[in-house]
Amino acid sequence: MKIKKVKISCWRSVKALEIDFQDMMVFIGQNNHGKSNILSAILFFFGEIKHQELDFNYGSHELYVEILFSGLDDNDKTTFKKYLTVDNEVRVRKTAYFGGSFDYNGYIENPIDEFLQEQNVGSYTKREIAEDLPFYPYLPSSGRLSKQDIVDAQAAYIKNNRVDLRYELEQTNFLGLKSVAKGIFGDVYFIPAIKDASDDFSTKEASAFGKLYSQVIDSMSESNPVWKEIKDKLFTLFGTLNKVDGDGNENTSRPEELTNFERELSKELEHWSAEIDVEVIPPNINDVFRANTQVWVNDGVRTDIRRKGHGLQRALTFALIKVISDQLKKVREQDNTEEAKSRSISNSTYFILEEPELYLHPQAQRALFDSLLGLSETKNQVLLCTHASALIDVEKYSSICIVKKDSDAEGTKICQFAGDLFVGDGKKDFNLAYWINPDRSELFFAKKVVLVEGPTDKTIIPLLARRLGVFKYEYTLIDCGSKTAIPLYARLLNKFSIPYVAVYDRDYQAGKSQQAIDAANRDTALVESEVQSNLGNSVVFVNDIEEELGLPAGSKNKPYVALSYVSTSEFILSSQLEAKIRAIYT
Known part of the structure; x- marks a missing residue:
C-alpha cells in the first residue's frame, strides 16, 4: 500500500495541512519554512520518532497526523479489513497529547445505532x-x-x-491495540541531512546495513549446508560443558576443570545451604557473525567508512538504499507462501530523505535523482526535501510540493498541482523545451521568475540590471527557447503561485510580411492570455532586444555579439530600455 493523502494538525510549524501524495514526493522551499517538519510528522506517524513537548504548535495541547493509504495488496486487505472503504482504502490517525501519551485510531463505517x-x-x-x-x-x-x-x-x-452506517473515527484502539507495533504499515528508511554514514553501515539490526546483512545471514543459516554443520558442531561443543546434555541426561564427558570450579565455589557457600551450577549457553551463531563484522571501503586505500570523505559516505548510503530496494523487490516476487500472505506487517516500503544532495557534485546529484526515480517506480514510495534543482524534474510537476510560511500566525502552507497542465501537443512541446535546458527546474526555488525568449535576453538583461543596481539573486531568468513556449511556463507558474514576468518581442521588424506580423500577434495574444495579473505581468521589446540595444539586424552568435557591444564604452543605455529593465526587476 502507498500513502495517498496526509493530513497534519498542530505539528511544529504546521497548524493545518493536507497533502496529496505521488509515488515520489519532492518538498522544496525556503529555509525554515517547514519542509523538514512535514517529513518529521510522517516519521512520527510511522513510529520512527517520538513526540516531545516542543513538537506541539504554539498553544496546542493535542496534535495529529492522519494518513490515507491506497493501493492495498491482498495481505493489506486482510490485515486492515475492518477499516477498508468501498474504494479499498484505509485512513488512520495518530494523535499525541501534551504530556506524553498518544493513540492510533482508524476510520470505520460505524453503525448509527x-x-x-x-x-x-x-x-x-x-x-x-x-x-x-x-x-x-x-x-x-x-x-x-x-x-x-x-x-x-x-x-x-x-x-x-x-x-445505517457512517464513516467516522473509531473510539477504540486501531486493530484493538493500545500501541500499533512499529513496522505494521511497512518498512521505513530515513536518511537525515546530517548523519554519520558509519551508523548506516554498522551491523546493529536497527541500521540499514544491519537489516540487509541480517537477511543474508538468516538465508545462509537456513540453506547453506556448511553453515548448518558449523551450527550443529558449536551446539554440541557447548553442550559438553554442562552437567546434563540436551536430553537431560548426566554429561559424563564434562571437563573436570569446570566440575572442580563448581565444587570449590559451592564449598564456600555451605553455611548458606547453597550450591553453584555453571551452565554454558550456546551463542546464537547468527548474532556472533553480526557482532564481529567490520565493513571496509577500498578506494585505493582500505579503511573503514568513517575515514572516507563525506561525498563517498553519502554515495555508499544511497548505494545501500538501492541494494535494499532490489532485495525487497526479489523477496516480494518470490514469497508466495500462505504464511507471507497472512502475516500482519505490510510489504510496503517508504524511503524518506532529507537534503540528499549534500556533499554530492551536480553530476552525482542528477544520477541520484534517476536512482530515486527508479526506486519510486518499483512499488516503493520516495519522499525527500531538497534545495537542489538537479533533484527536480519539471516534466514531473505533480511530484513537486512547494512549502511556504509567510507568517508564524498562518504556519506552514503548501502549493502543489496534480492535474493536467497541457492538452494536445502542449505537453510534448513543453517536455522538448525542458529537455534542451534542464536547469529550468531552478524556477521552483525563485522568489520571482523572469521568462525570456532566448539566450540573448538571458545574457543581457541581468548584465544591464547590475549596471542599474537593481539586480536580484533571488530572481531567476528562464530561457524558454521561444516566444511560443512562454505561455507553457506561465501556466506552470500560475498553478504553483510563483510570481513572474513574461519578457517577449513584439516582432514587428522592418521587412516582415503581413502574414508574419499576424503570426507574431497570435503568439503575443497567447502569452497575454496566460499571464494572470495577480501573479505576473509582461514587458515587451519593440521588436527584439537587439533592436532595443541598437545592434544591426542579422548578426550571428547574437548573445556574444550583444555582450561585446554592451561592454564597450560607446554603448549608451536608452531611457526606454532602462525603464523596461527596471520594470523586470521591480
Whole structure:
C-alpha cells in the first residue's frame, strides 16, 4: 500500500495541512519554512520518532497526523479489513497529547445505532441486558458473555441486516491495540541531512546495513549446508560443558576443570545451604557473525567508512538504499507462501530523505535523482526535501510540493498541482523545451521568475540590471527557447503561485510580411492570455532586444555579439530600455 493523502494538525510549524501524495514526493522551499517538519510528522506517524513537548504548535495541547493509504495488496486487505472503504482504502490517525501519551485510531463505517457500536460492547456483557437487543440471537445460548461474544454478534447482525452506517473515527484502539507495533504499515528508511554514514553501515539490526546483512545471514543459516554443520558442531561443543546434555541426561564427558570450579565455589557457600551450577549457553551463531563484522571501503586505500570523505559516505548510503530496494523487490516476487500472505506487517516500503544532495557534485546529484526515480517506480514510495534543482524534474510537476510560511500566525502552507497542465501537443512541446535546458527546474526555488525568449535576453538583461543596481539573486531568468513556449511556463507558474514576468518581442521588424506580423500577434495574444495579473505581468521589446540595444539586424552568435557591444564604452543605455529593465526587476 502507498500513502495517498496526509493530513497534519498542530505539528511544529504546521497548524493545518493536507497533502496529496505521488509515488515520489519532492518538498522544496525556503529555509525554515517547514519542509523538514512535514517529513518529521510522517516519521512520527510511522513510529520512527517520538513526540516531545516542543513538537506541539504554539498553544496546542493535542496534535495529529492522519494518513490515507491506497493501493492495498491482498495481505493489506486482510490485515486492515475492518477499516477498508468501498474504494479499498484505509485512513488512520495518530494523535499525541501534551504530556506524553498518544493513540492510533482508524476510520470505520460505524453503525448509527449505539447497540451496534464496538466501543459500547462492555455495556452488554450481562445477559439480562443483552437479551433485549436485536443481535441477541447471534450470541451463545448459555454461559458467561465476553466482550468478544458481543463483537461477533454485532458483526453477524450487521452482515445479515440492513444497517445505517457512517464513516467516522473509531473510539477504540486501531486493530484493538493500545500501541500499533512499529513496522505494521511497512518498512521505513530515513536518511537525515546530517548523519554519520558509519551508523548506516554498522551491523546493529536497527541500521540499514544491519537489516540487509541480517537477511543474508538468516538465508545462509537456513540453506547453506556448511553453515548448518558449523551450527550443529558449536551446539554440541557447548553442550559438553554442562552437567546434563540436551536430553537431560548426566554429561559424563564434562571437563573436570569446570566440575572442580563448581565444587570449590559451592564449598564456600555451605553455611548458606547453597550450591553453584555453571551452565554454558550456546551463542546464537547468527548474532556472533553480526557482532564481529567490520565493513571496509577500498578506494585505493582500505579503511573503514568513517575515514572516507563525506561525498563517498553519502554515495555508499544511497548505494545501500538501492541494494535494499532490489532485495525487497526479489523477496516480494518470490514469497508466495500462505504464511507471507497472512502475516500482519505490510510489504510496503517508504524511503524518506532529507537534503540528499549534500556533499554530492551536480553530476552525482542528477544520477541520484534517476536512482530515486527508479526506486519510486518499483512499488516503493520516495519522499525527500531538497534545495537542489538537479533533484527536480519539471516534466514531473505533480511530484513537486512547494512549502511556504509567510507568517508564524498562518504556519506552514503548501502549493502543489496534480492535474493536467497541457492538452494536445502542449505537453510534448513543453517536455522538448525542458529537455534542451534542464536547469529550468531552478524556477521552483525563485522568489520571482523572469521568462525570456532566448539566450540573448538571458545574457543581457541581468548584465544591464547590475549596471542599474537593481539586480536580484533571488530572481531567476528562464530561457524558454521561444516566444511560443512562454505561455507553457506561465501556466506552470500560475498553478504553483510563483510570481513572474513574461519578457517577449513584439516582432514587428522592418521587412516582415503581413502574414508574419499576424503570426507574431497570435503568439503575443497567447502569452497575454496566460499571464494572470495577480501573479505576473509582461514587458515587451519593440521588436527584439537587439533592436532595443541598437545592434544591426542579422548578426550571428547574437548573445556574444550583444555582450561585446554592451561592454564597450560607446554603448549608451536608452531611457526606454532602462525603464523596461527596471520594470523586470521591480
